[in-house]
């Protein structure tokens with residue numbers, strides 16, 4: 916996928932959910948947590964969807980998170 920790909924195609928590798936940041940405060944859901952799959956397969960979490968501070972994990976770590984969430988959410 917290139918940077919010139921249509922927006923709808925670029926969005927297939929991204930999801931944004933409402934969240935809360937305990938560092939910044941504010942009401943529940945005031946911030947957007949952007950989760951993206953990078954071209955190399957790693958998963959990146961951008962807690963404010965600003966790119967200022969991101970957390971990137973390898974595929975194995977992402978599967979660990981996925982399995983934990985599946986167990987917790989049933």
Ligand SMILES: [Zn+2]
Nearest residue numbers: 936938939963
């Ligand atoms: Zn914050």
